[in-house]
Amino acid sequence: xxxxxxxxxxxxxxxxxxxxxxxxxxxxxxxxxxxxxxxxxxxxxxxxxxxxxxxxxxxxxxxxxxxxxxxxxxxxxxxxxxxxxxxxxxxxxxxxxxxxxxxxxxxxxxxxxxxxxxxxxxxxxxxxxxxxxxxxxxxxxxxxxxxxxxxxxxxxxxxxxxxxxxxxxxxxxxxxxxxxxxxxxxxxxxxxxxxxxxxxxxxxxxxxxxxxxxxxxxxxxxxxxxxxxxxxxxxxxxxxxxxxxxxxxxxxxxxxxxxxxxxxxxxxxxxxxxxxxxxxxxxxxxxxxxxxxxxxxxxxxxxxxxxxxxxxxxxxxxxxxxxxxxxx
Amino acid sequence: xxxxxxxxxxxxxxxxxxxxxxxxxxxxxxxxxxxxxxxxxxxxxxxxxxxxxxxxxxxxxxxxxxxxxxxxxxxxxxxxxxxxxxxxxxxxxxxxxxxxxxxxxxxxxxxxxxxxxxxxxxxxxxxxxxxxxxxxxxxxxxxxxxxxxxxxxxxxxxxxxxxxxxxxxxxxxxxxxxxxxxxxxxxxxxxxxxxxxxxxxxxxxxxxxxxxxxxxxxxxxxxxxxxxxxxxxxxxxxxxxxxxxxxxxxxxxxxxxxxxxxxxxxxxxxxxxxxxxxxxxxxxxxxxxxxxxxxxxxxxxxxxxxxxxxxxxxxxxxxxxxxxxxxxxxxxxxxxxxxxxxxxxxxxxxxxxxxxxxxxxxxxxxxxxxxxxxxxxxxxxxxxxxxxxxxxxxxxxxxxxxxxxxxxxxxxxxxxxxxxxxxxxxxxx
Numbered sequence: 001x002x003x004x005x006x007x008x009x010x011x012x013x014x015x016x017x018x019x020x021x022x023x024x025x026x027x028x029x030x031x032x033x034x035x036x037x038x039x040x041x042x043x044x045x046x047x048x049x050x051x052x053x054x055x056x057x058x059x060x061x062x063x064x065x066x067x068x069x070x071x072x073x074x075x076x077x078x079x080x081x082x083x084x085x086x087x088x089x090x091x092x093x094x095x096x097x098x099x100x101x102x103x104x105x106x107x108x109x110x111x112x113x114x115x116x117x118x119x120x121x122x123x124x125x126x127x128x129x130x131x132x133x134x135x136x137x138x139x140x141x142x143x144x145x146x147x148x149x150x151x152x153x154x155x156x157x158x159x160x161x162x163x164x165x166x167x168x169x170x171x172x173x174x175x176x177x178x179x180x181x182x183x184x185x186x187x188x189x190x191x192x193x194x195x196x197x198x199x200x201x202x203x204x205x206x207x208x209x210x211x212x213x214x215x216x217x218x219x220x221x222x223x224x225x226x227x228x229x230x231x232x233x234x235x236x237x238x239x240x241x242x243x244x245x246x247x248x249x250x251x252x253x254x255x256x257x258x259x260x261x262x263x264x265x266x267x268x269x270x271x272x273x274x275x276x277x278x279x280x281x282x283x284x285x286x287x288x289x290x291x292x293x294x295x296x297x298x299x300x301x302x303x304x305x306x307x308x309x310x311x312x313x314x315x316x317x318x319x320x321x322x323x324x325x326x327x328x
Numbered sequence: 329x330x331x332x333x334x335x336x337x338x339x340x341x342x343x344x345x346x347x348x349x350x351x352x353x354x355x356x357x358x359x360x361x362x363x364x365x366x367x368x369x370x371x372x373x374x375x376x377x378x379x380x381x382x383x384x385x386x387x388x389x390x391x392x393x394x395x396x397x398x399x400x401x402x403x404x405x406x407x408x409x410x411x412x413x414x415x416x417x418x419x420x421x422x423x424x425x426x427x428x429x430x431x432x433x434x435x436x437x438x439x440x441x442x443x444x445x446x447x448x449x450x451x452x453x454x455x456x457x458x459x460x461x462x463x464x465x466x467x468x469x470x471x472x473x474x475x476x477x478x479x480x481x482x483x484x485x486x487x488x489x490x491x492x493x494x495x496x497x498x499x500x501x502x503x504x505x506x507x508x509x510x511x512x513x514x515x516x517x518x519x520x521x522x523x524x525x526x527x528x529x530x531x532x533x534x535x536x537x538x539x540x541x542x543x544x545x546x547x548x549x550x551x552x553x554x555x556x557x558x559x560x561x562x563x564x565x566x567x568x569x570x571x572x573x574x575x576x577x578x579x580x581x582x583x584x585x586x587x588x589x590x591x592x593x594x595x596x597x598x599x600x601x602x603x604x605x606x607x608x609x610x611x612x613x614x615x616x617x618x619x620x621x622x623x624x625x626x627x628x629x630x631x632x633x634x635x636x637x638x639x640x641x642x643x644x645x646x647x648x649x650x651x652x653x654x655x656x657x658x659x660x661x662x663x664x665x666x667x668x669x670x671x672x673x674x675x676x677x678x679x680x681x682x683x684x685x686x687x688x689x690x691x692x693x694x695x696x697x698x699x700x701x702x703x704x705x706x707x708x709x710x711x712x713x714x715x716x717x718x719x720x721x722x723x724x725x726x727x728x729x730x731x732x733x734x735x736x737x738x739x740x741x742x743x744x745x746x747x748x749x750x751x752x753x754x755x756x757x
Contacts, residue, residue: 207556247466
């Protein structure tokens with residue numbers, strides 16, 4: 001919203017292309033046209049990724065740095081692969097091997113990296129707002145790879161693309177997001193994206209795992225899984241971290257699974273052709289029944305991973321268009 | 329096979345839920361109330377029990393009882409508590425979770441239900457603890473405990489002290505529409521105290537618990553109720569200020585209820601006398617002004633329920649210097665006569681008094697019974713509301729005898745207690 005608009009307004013180039021932003025810091029504030037542009041582009045990259053020769057030289061000579069202040073395997077790999085498939089020089093910096101451990105502040109790290117003239121920084125950070133702070137200090141484009149409990153825009157985009165490819169549309173669908181909404185950046189990004197694209201969003205969680213006043217964002221809130229997924233087209237499960245199941249937010253794993261774990265039986269409340277998603281990594285037997293997670297007719301979990309690479313390629317593509325000076 | 333019906337005739341039918349107060353009869357068959365009223369048609373094969381004008385009301389429901397089983401069977405058992413309850417006209421009681429082990433896990437709920445079935449006296453329900461072990465830190469499996477039969481959640485004699493834990497408890501419980509019952513006392517103010525802080529404590533040289541410990545906690549909790557939308561019940565309210573805060577919260581439409589125990593309207597801090605440890609209670613007996621405020625709170629409906637807070641303690645726990653003695657008094661057998669004192673004193677009507685020990689607790693805990701209802705369980709009590717008698721320690725059927733009422737003249741005596749149509753107590757037998 002305000003932040004992104006400001007960023008767009010500050011960008012040196014005129015908003016000549018359909019995607020006027022320098023950074024991708026969040027879904028909040030993106031228009032449905034901008035989201036559609038990214039998804040359409042991502043569709044073409046899915047084809048490229050399935051081809052024999054997966055590599056182009058679109059970003060040849062450009063440098064992409066993955067800066068991860070939090071452990072991650074799949075997201076980092078996905079960013080790395082997306083960069084490499086577009087021909088960029090891709091470098092990974094993990095927190096344990098960087099100078100952050102030596103006490104360098106975030107802004108100092110940003111300035112140091114900036115001096116290396118990267119074209120894109122993909123950043124994950126445990127604190128909400130940290131990626132934006134970094135973006136304000138560097139000259140290159142910044143892609144938010146997840147900041148605290150704020151946003152994870154590429155995850156929401158890949159979820160949207162997965163849904164669109166399977167259902168043919170997003171508009172008019174009813175999507176239930178179930179689990180630890182309170183601590184979930186995936187839930188926040190998805191709420192914004194799905195609402196913007198005209199889907200009806202429901203949140204399903206025990207009250208202790210819901211942020212205050214979340215219903216003011218136009219979502220419907222449920223504390224019972226069967227009620228929450230009734231007549232839904234998509235059921236999106238969120239990961240519940242073990243340390244949150246020891247009595248502070250949720251009393252135990254078995255209680256959580258009993259009331260909020262998705263099983264084949266509970267899924268019967270949803271539409272007959274309802275599909276199940278999960279941002280991974282899954283806790284089998286906690287938020288999702290193992291058999292259901294492996295049911296290829298119902299579960300989109302592996303498809304989500306495939307879409308991740310394509311969506312990130314699309315993001316790199318649009319963010320570098322102004323610099324590259326062509327709209328191809 | 330259907331049993332022959334039993335008709336209780338010549339009774340004064342009292343049903344607080346509907347306001348019924350009429351002469352008539354009541355017909356029971358197969359544990360169910362078949363019919364009742366002034367012109368009841370009694371089938372020819374019915375056994376007729378002529379009650380010669382006694383009152384017949386729903387059996388008492390006592391929402392605060394320490395059964396002491398499992399773990400402290402030397403103080404009380406489910407069976408001895410059941411006998412005491414039946415003697416007191418109590419047909420259902422809710423067991424506090426401060427057992428050993430605490431009721432914080434499904435098997436303990438199941439154990440108590442099984443022992444109650446074996447004792448086959450009155451109905452027994454359980455609380456679950458809000459936090460594991462009642463230690464005030466981690467939430468219990470309230471969903472699973474509720475499915476197993478726990479009817480509400482409380483840490484019993486311990487306050488849930490940490491505001492964030494209380495917030496999460498109210499919030500989590502609201503997802504299942506469960507009631508959180510608080511022991512409303514700021515523990516850091518009560519920690520070293522032995523009785524109400526004030527004139528009497530000063531004379532006796534006993535460390536006091538300021539009455540402010542109660543309103544501080546209730547006020548905090550009410551704000552957390554506003555924050556979470558949870559259902560909250562303050563147990564054994566004992567202070568004028570506590571009643572006042574709840575009165576205001578109810579006016580604001582919050583989901584807040586409370587109870588008190590007879591001790592807090594029948595006694596004040598003077599009952600401690602010369603270090604009588606039977607009058608050492610938690611919360612402590614308060615000042616006369618507080619006692620009058622409790623009576624007023626009962627009269628105007630601020631206090632929803634009267635519960636006995638039956639707390640059996642053996643001799644070894646009470647025959648100690650006052651500071652070292654355990655807290656609590658038994659109460660199952662005195663709940664009715666002490667509640668009727670309010671009626672005889674003109675503070676409250678008979679039906680309103682009965683509501684606080686029958687229909688109100690049933691509604692609050694969503695329990696069957698508590699009202700006279702065709703097709704409902706035949707959980708009823710027959711009593712003489714006026715009969716004068718004297719409470720005697722040696723007559724209590726509870727395993728422990730710690731009641732601060734020895735020698736107290738009261739009015740109102742239970743004649744018969746019926747659970748699911750079975751007579752579980754009859755006067756003189």
